[in-house]
Amino acid sequence: METRRESSAQLVKALSAAAHELSAPSSSQDQVLALIVSGAVHTVPGAEHAGVSLLAANGVITSQAPSSDLVRRLDELQSTYREGPCIAALREQHTVLVDNLAIEAQRWPNFAPAGMACGAVSMLCFQLFASDDSLGALALYSSRVGAFDDESLTLGELFASHAALALGRAQQMEQLHQALATRDVIGQAKGILMERFSIDAIAAFAMLVHSSQDTNMRVADVARWLAAEPRPHADR
Known part of the structure; x- marks a missing residue:
């Protein structure tokens, strides 16, 4: 025993x-x-x-x-x-x-x-x-x-x-990893908007927030959608 x-x-x-x-x-x-x-x-x-x-x-x-x-x-x-x-x-x-x-x-x-x-x-x-x-x-x-x-x-x-x-x-x-992943995808989305509309980082983030409010989606979800969207090819 x-x-x-x-x-x-x-x-x-x-x-x-x-x-x-x-x-x-x-x-x-x-x-x-x-x-x-x-x-x-x-x-x-x-x-x-x-x-x-x-x-x-x-x-x-x-x-x-x-x-x-x-x-x-x-x-x-x-x-x-x-x-x-x-x-x-x-x-x-x-x-x-x-x-x-x-x-x-x-x-x-x-x-x-x-x-x-x-x-x-x-x-x-x-x-x-x-x-x-x-x-x-x-x-x-x-x-x-x-x-x-x-x-x-x-x-x-x-x-x-x-x-x-x-x-x-x-x-x-896990929460930390999620927060870091969210920060990265928001940064990626901001970069896309800055390049596409020739704006600075503050204006790009404001666009994400505005889109979030209009679509009733979280900012992170808007950023993920934008990052996954096919990028238009530049005119040659």
């Missing part, structure tokens, strides 16, 4: 591997999520399946890097019924432990029987982050009653805390 020391060693190893992977400039949010899920399944005692559940402002839950179809199905059920352990972790509590879903019918009258029918019995959900437009949770599942113990909670919380920081970093990096 695995000892606490061995489990802790696994956690340290998993977190070290994740940190090393996340330090790579090419790491994307999808890679971060995959590391979170894989590390959780192999580190937290009792975990058989895992996934990151994202709750949008409209109430829809989406599965990110689910370890199995079971995780995706459970997220779909919680999204449909607007109830379940992940939603509770996201909206009400930071951590939700379910020892036996069969006795949770009063708490979640729709999700509990549907989740049991899918094969889920024990669940452990940790809130990862909360922002203005989305919430995130790390969800662990098992087919056994009482699969998660105090050690699962302790290690799971440590892993979730590290995962939240890593995921936040990945989101910041």
Whole structure:
């Protein structure tokens, strides 16, 4: 039987591997999520399946890097019924432990029987982050009653805390890359307008803003359309 020391060693190893992977400039949010899920399944005692559940402002839950179809199905059920352990972790509590879903019918009258029918019995959900437009949770599942113990909670919380920081970093990096890409395409569009109409950079940007307002499109989208438009050939 695995000892606490061995489990802790696994956690340290998993977190070290994740940190090393996340330090790579090419790491994307999808890679971060995959590391979170894989590390959780192999580190937290009792975990058989895992996934990151994202709750949008409209109430829809989406599965990110689910370890199995079971995780995706459970997220779909919680999204449909607007109830379940992940939603509770996201909206009400930071951590939700379910020892036996069969006795949770009063708490979640729709999700509990549907989740049991899918094969889920024990669940452990940790809130990862909360922002203005989305919430995130790390969800662990098992087919056994009482699969998660105090050690699962302790290690799971440590892993979730590290995962939240890593995921936040990945989101910041993606936003930075998007901002740089937007700046580049706007600069390209300004150059096209400057050449075509013999105007300076300020006037070119003003044209982009004016076009954005007239078409109800974002400036970046107007710039992308302009950059993708075939350039007219100069008269010879």
